[in-house]
Amino acid sequence: MRFWNPAAFFISLMMSFIMAAIFGLTMGMSVEALFLLWPVRWVTAYLLINIIIYPIGFGLAEKIFHFNPDRDGMGLWNPAAFFISLMMSFIMAAIFGLPMGMPFEYLFYLWPVRWVTAYLLINIIIYPIGFGLAKKVFGFDPMAQ
Numbered sequence: 001m002r003f004w005n006p007a008a009f010f011i012s013l014m015m016s017f018i019m020a021a022i023f024g025l026t027m028g029m030s031v032e033a034l035f036l037l038w039p040v041r042w043v044t045a046y047l048l049i050n051i052i053i054y055p056i057g058f059g060l061a062e063k064i065f066h067f068n069p070d071r072d073g074m075g076l077w078n079p080a081a082f083f084i085s086l087m088m089s090f091i092m093a094a095i096f097g098l099p100m101g102m103p104f105e106y107l108f109y110l111w112p113v114r115w116v117t118a119y120l121l122i123n124i125i126i127y128p129i130g131f132g133l134a135k136k137v138f139g140f141d142p143m144a145q
Contacts, residue, residue: 006134007142008049014126016041023114027102041096048091057084081122089114
């Protein structure tokens with residue numbers, strides 16, 4: 001675990017906005033709240049991912065699927081992203097959706113939809129962009145760590 005992780009910096013930046021835009025706006029969140037709460041969601045997501053979610057997600061991926069990112073790479077099937085998106089799609093909705101008025105049952109009913117959306121976004125779009133930005137902006141190669 002690293003407290004400063006440039007890849008997670010960009011991934012949490014993008015995902016904290018995109019997921020709120022997809023699910024928050026459709027649930028009645030105002031556009032103003034979307035932008036005003038973005039820094040709070042970003043910092044919350046970044047800290048959760050670096051301190052709690054990455055270690056648990058990668059640990060589960062290694063134990064259950066024998067996943068090794070150095071050996072297996074980051075393809076469409078990524079067990080680490082599987083567990084990370086599973087946890088974050090629930091936790092972030094609970095932290096930010098419920099206080100904003102999301103009905104409690106939606107936390108569970110929409111969890112599979114949020115999970116699949118987050119998993120596909122991360123694997124297809126966000127990881128390549130986040131890793132590329134981490135290399136270009138900070139000279140950090142997440143795959144070499």
